[in-house]
Amino acid sequence: MQFECACSKKCGGCDYIGIDYKDQLQKKTKYIQSLVGGFCKISPIIGMEDPLYYRCKVTATYTYLKNGSYISGVYEKGTHRVVKVDDCLITDSEANRIAVTIRDLLKSFKIKTFNEDTGYGLLRHVQIRVGKNTGQIMVILVCSNPTFPGKNNFVKALRDIHPDISTVILNINDKKTSMVLGDRNIVMYGRGYIEDELCGLRFKISPGSFYQVNPVQTEILYKTAIEYAGLTGTETVMDAYCGTGTIGLIASKKAGEVISVELNKDAVKDAISNAKNNGIKNVRFHQADATNYIRHLADSGEYRPDCIFMDPPRNGSTPEFIDAVKKLSPSRVVYVSCGPESLARDLKLFTKSGYRVKKIQPVDCFPFTRHIETVVLLEK
Numbered sequence: 001m002q003f004e005c006a007c008s009k010k011c012g013g014c015d016y017i018g019i020d021y022k023d024q025l026q027k028k029t030k031y032i033q034s035l036v037g038g039f040c041k042i043s044p045i046i047g048m049e050d051p052l053y054y055r056c057k058v059t060a061t062y063t064y065l066k067n068g069s070y071i072s073g074v075y076e077k078g079t080h081r082v083v084k085v086d087d088c089l090i091t092d093s094e095a096n097r098i099a100v101t102i103r104d105l106l107k108s109f110k111i112k113t114f115n116e117d118t119g120y121g122l123l124r125h126v127q128i129r130v131g132k133n134t135g136q137i138m139v140i141l142v143c144s145n146p147t148f149p150g151k152n153n154f155v156k157a158l159r160d161i162h163p164d165i166s167t168v169i170l171n172i173n174d175k176k177t178s179m180v181l182g183d184r185n186i187v188m189y190g191r192g193y194i195e196d197e198l199c200g201l202r203f204k205i206s207p208g209s210f211y212q213v214n215p216v217q218t219e220i221l222y223k224t225a226i227e228y229a230g231l232t233g234t235e236t237v238m239d240a241y242c243g244t245g246t247i248g249l250i251a252s253k254k255a256g257e258v259i260s261v262e263l264n265k266d267a268v269k270d271a272i273s274n275a276k277n278n279g280i281k282n283v284r285f286h287q288a289d290a291t292n293y294i295r296h297l298a299d300s301g302e303y304r305p306d307c308i309f310m311d312p313p314r315n316g317s318t319p320e321f322i323d324a325v326k327k328l329s330p331s332r333v334v335y336v337s338c339g340p341e342s343l344a345r346d347l348k349l350f351t352k353s354g355y356r357v358k359k360i361q362p363v364d365c366f367p368f369t370r371h372i373e374t375v376v377l378l379e380k
């Protein structure tokens with residue numbers, strides 16, 4: 001399977017475009033092997049049957065050209081020039097189509113795109129998120145101020161063409177920043193969030209909260225992580241860097257109790273409603289820095305987890321976190337990583353703290369890009 005993309009050179013999002021999918025998997029395997037192969041034997045990477053149009057989230061940037069036309073797409077690698085993208089091969093097809101429809105509507109509604117240099121204009125970005133297993137779609141219009149001319153008609157025109165859009169949100173980002181979303185959300189249509197289903201549970205996704213971008217592979221990732229934990233129904237489990245609570249909530253059926261920790265306030269709010277909506281009563285959430293929280297646990301002896309799931313961002317965890325794990329001494333740690341380099345660094349520290357790497361399972365959650373997710377089982 002080999003695919004070409006008209007804008008891949010400028011967009012820079014797909015490092016492996018033009019490379020046969022099997023060869024992409026091989027490249028990833030080699031890379032993981034070079035970084036963590038010394039710890040234990042690596043299971044064969046789990047790839048996708050159909051590796052196209054998998055992303056359930058897209059951020060499109062819009063710009064207005066001197067000739068009066070609009071383009072939408074992504075910033076050219078390393079610049080703030082917009083590359084036109086109409087049909088991104090790795091983004092959900094309906095999300096691609098919505099991004100293009102919005103571009104056409106901007107013209108008819110005479111909405112100016114935001115200019116980063118001058119600070120003039122309204123629309124900065126559009127973010128589209130799709131609940132692949134529920135069909136719900138969220139459109140977030142990121143604007144420099146809350147005055148959106150003809151907003152009800154705009155939403156109506158958009159929904160007339162894409163009736164599957166379940167909510168439209170106006171997000172206000174008035175700062176000089178490269179962050180996409182601002183702090184304020186105004187619901188223009190629908191409930192202000194969408195839901196998706198994973199491993200038999202329903203999850204709420206708000207504009208600001210993290211949700212894995214490839215639901216098909218995420219199910220495999222989570223199932224592997226939970227299988228590695230080897231829970232019997234009585235354990236005290238910690239889910240560190242829990243996002244909207246996914247791993248801990250899915251694991252809760254097989255655990256005595258789960259304590260989940262996450263820094264992002266919106267994600268914690270979503271996690272609490274996710275527990276409630278799924279009728280789960282044995283999971284507690286703490287909004288805190290994972291390192292601070294686990295150090296507090298190690299010092300206070302409040303409780304001692306039997307098993308820890310940890311799924312940190314790309315730059316990994318911290319030496320202090322790993323030191324606190326050593327003190328708490330759970331028999332198993334399941335490390336879910338999206339950053340192979342930081343994983344290698346952190347595994348080294350774990351092996352110095354009395355843990356052994358027992359299993360490593362790479363999962364290809366990001367076909368056509370160089371990114372990889374890896375699940376690792378550590379035992380005392």
Ligand code: SAH
Pocket residue numbers: 210211212240241242243244245246247261262263264267288289290291311312313
């Ligand atoms: N396990 C979740 C989220 C993984 S992404 C899932 O699979 O969906 C990593 C998460 O770590 C994000 O939700 C991010 O907000 C959170 N995070 C980042 N830094 C953190 C910190 N210092 N302490 C706790 N959580 C943090």
